[in-house]
Amino acid sequence: MKIWKSNIKGDDKIIAYYDKTIYKGNPKPDEVETVIRELNIGKQTSSLFGIPQKLLKEVNFEVGKNYIEVLFGLDSTEHLKINDVNKKQEVFDFLRNEIPNSSYEVEKYSKFKAGKKPLFAMAFILILFSWAFYLATEIENGNQYEIVGSGRSITSIVLAIASIGTLNVILLFGILFCIALLGFVLKTKNPKVVHKIIIAPRL
Secondary structure (H helix, E strand, O other), X not given: OEEEEOOOOOOXXXXXXXXXXXXXXXXXHHHHHHHHHHHHOOOOOOOOEEEEHHHEEEEEEEOOOOEEEEEEOOOEEEEEEOOOHHHHHHHHHHHHHHOOOEEEEEEEOOHHHHHHHHXXXXXXXXXXXXXXXXXXXXXXXXXXXXOOOOOOOHHHHHHHHHOOOHHHHHHHHHHHHHHHHHHHXXXXXXXXXXXXXXXXXXX
């Protein structure tokens, strides 16, 4: 058994590994010691959420994040919230040594992989901008367009944007593009490094 407790704001107050189960929870401050005593004597407590070892798929430690990500079950994710870097490393190392039938690897993202999502976002924004700007220009030149159908399609959205005028279209998409560009710069400046505990599936 191993128990970690924390009073740091944003942390899970209790993280524990006991009887092949990862526990986490945030009992009231005056209940923390009681919950820990119950764990120490092997008593089950409803104050903590438990993830049985047999359900684990991955445990991920991403450098720079204030949590350890636990993937389990069919498609479930839980975060062990830990702000202290050394403590987060301690918890991860303990789980790495304690969980059987597991392997350890480090995934270092390339600049392209790190910036792929904002890059695609920029491309999508440019496509929408070109479409909306063309329609806005046509509207300002006297052409009229009418939405056929429910009006909930992407065409109706682009047409609604185009109706605000070419200058406003430029301003709107300029802001969106700058946000996506900033995301791309930040993500590619420090690509993700993720330490992974990968648990072999049970046969």
